[in-house]
Amino acid sequence: MKHQLLSLLIVTLLLTSCGTVKTIKLMKSGHINKEEFKVEIPFEYRMGLIVLKVNISGSDYDFVLDTGAPNIISVGLAKKLGINSSVKQEVGDSQASTSNLGFTKVNSITIGGIEFLNTGAVIADLKESREVGCLKIDGFIGSNLMRKAIWKFDYQNQIITITNSKEALNITKPTYRIPFYTELTGTPVVDLKLNNTTVRDVCIDLGSNGDIDISLGKDKKLKDLIKNTTSDSKAVSYGSSSSGLYGVGKADSIYHIAVSNILFGDVVIDKSVVDIKHNSSSTIGTRFFKNYDVIIDWFNKEMLLIKNKEYNNKSLSTYGFSINNKEGELIINQIFINSTAYNKGLKLGDRVIAIDNVNYETISPEQWCDIVENGLIRSNKDVNIMIIRNNKRLNFTLSYKELITI
Secondary structure (H helix, E strand, O other): OOOOOOOOOOOOOOOOOOHHHHHHHHOOOEOOOOOOEEEEEEOEEEEEEEEEEEEEEEEEEEEEOOOOOOOOOEHHHHHHHHOOOOOOEEEEEOOEEEEEEEEEEEEEEEEEOOOEEEEEEEEEEEEOOOOHHOOOOEEEEEEEOOOOOOOEEOOOOOOEEEEHHHHHHHHOOOOOOOOOOOOOOEEEEEEEEEEEEEEEEEEEEOOOOOOOEEEEOOOOHHHHHHHOOHHHEEEEEEOOOOEEEEEEEOEEEEEEEEEEEEEEOEEEEEEEEEEEEOOOOOOEEEEHOEEEEEEOOOOEEEEEEEOOOOOOOOOOOOOOOOEEEEOOOOEEEEOOOOOHHHHHHHOOOEEEEOOEEEEEEEOOOHHHHHHHHHHOOOOOEEEEEEEEEOOOOEEEEOOOEEEEEO
């Protein structure tokens, strides 16, 4: 089994200061040049995310599709197109990191022959996060553009359908209906229940390659849920497990909880593991949605799911650690309590220099992207890991251990 390096990669942007009138207008602006349309376009997967071709000013570019964000264009592409920001706004990513970014209007973005006119966008440095840089993209198509149409995602055949009419999709199979509301940027948001605990403002985030991740915040009921979960249905890790637009998140206690049921809209998930974190957004990502054909209808504020296979997240198995790239060195940045890594004495900040005699003393950007895409350890067999701590080289043998099973 592939070791998951990053359980979540999101580029959800949330306005964190009082939005100016100009910013609000930019996020609501835009229209399509046709009244009736239906197009189908292919997409590819990169790191579990949707990447599609976008045409701007006669040239094609690779963009990630991200319902959890507004449109984003890279600093390099903005410079090439001669686009300047018209207003600055403090913006936060999925890991609660913030920065002051420029907002602008893009005259025309064409996707599959459909021209989206005068939509707002954020100008951001997409190389600030090494993980986002691995995607090799020029920007993000966000919900402020997407809400001008109805979108269907066929994950099995890697086809996106964009239309003005739900009837044009010829839906014949049973569907699960999920009503949603929207944030300023158009991001779909739902309320869900974990057992009998209601979690509000959960982002439908196709820009996340994770499962169901919940923000703990100050919610007493969630704290009680964690407290009352038995030890065989709960695991705890500490560190950083995910990355946003500005890089890896801050160190945090992460509670991995087995719940008996999850409810949102018509969807009922029996027995699943969810992650609850202090410093993150609440999101439902593509590891859940890829099991369905997904239709998002902003006109009626509802999502429809057509099931292709069962969603299964009923266990948690791990060697007990995750790593980050710090200036070309692999540094342990997450440890699972009661895992073999924890019991053998690995610590946050240890530098990994070899695994099963494969040398990792220094890694290139290309090697790092391969690790992000395919995992550091690509089996579930016992492995030997060599680390450096306080200038001393230490060896450990780690086993792949099941921490939770339902």
